[in-house]
Amino acid sequence: MAFAGIAPPDPFLPTPGRPVQPWFRWHDMFKVYLLVCGASEFSPERRKALLLHSLGPEGQRIFNTLSISQAAEKTEEEGTGATPDVYDSAVAALAKHFDATCNLVVKGHRFHSRIQFPGESILEYVTALTELAAMCSFITQEESRRDQFVAGVSSHRIRERL
Structure with missing residues (x-):
């Protein structure tokens, strides 16, 4: 059902299992x-x-x-x-x-396990870390994101400059 040609978002949970997004x-x-x-x-x-x-x-x-x-x-x-x-x-x-149904320990693990993927730009990587950090309820979100960025960035040159 769409109003004036505007489609609703994809269904949150069309089939049994985990939702595609939070x-x-x-x-x-x-x-x-x-x-x-x-x-x-x-x-x-x-x-x-x-x-x-x-x-x-x-x-x-x-x-x-x-x-x-x-x-x-x-x-x-x-x-x-x-x-x-x-x-x-x-x-x-x-x-x-x-x-x-969301487990903060699992979310924290996903955040701390996140590394930069091959071909992923720095901006895409930082955006992914920001989204993951927002779901983790970190008290110091900025510091957590910075530390994980340094640990997971694929470029040794960038890591050394930080």
Whole structure:
């Protein structure tokens, strides 16, 4: 389903298994899609329907197993005090589920194992490290990224200059 020829993002979870990308990244793309479609004018029920449609079959199956009360708990934890609408509740429940399935130890290992690939530019490598560091919840993200850059850059000349 596309509005004015604008396609939604690829389904978050079309088949069983792991999502192709992290929830936060897919949800950011979905929010852009909603903005372009003028979804601020839509009812919360319609935005929720678009969200569920865009999740894909497996994403919808998982959503149907979630307790929407998870969303209310998350809202209370954040201290907003507001009663979330059905769209916000759905997003909060999905975020809680998919963020909880992420293991920070595994993410840290992926970050610390990341080296520059053959043919990968310095800019591409730094961008990849930045994305991985953002998922790791490092306190000193800049220093962690710098240290991993030095350890993983393929050029000995660049490493020596640093």
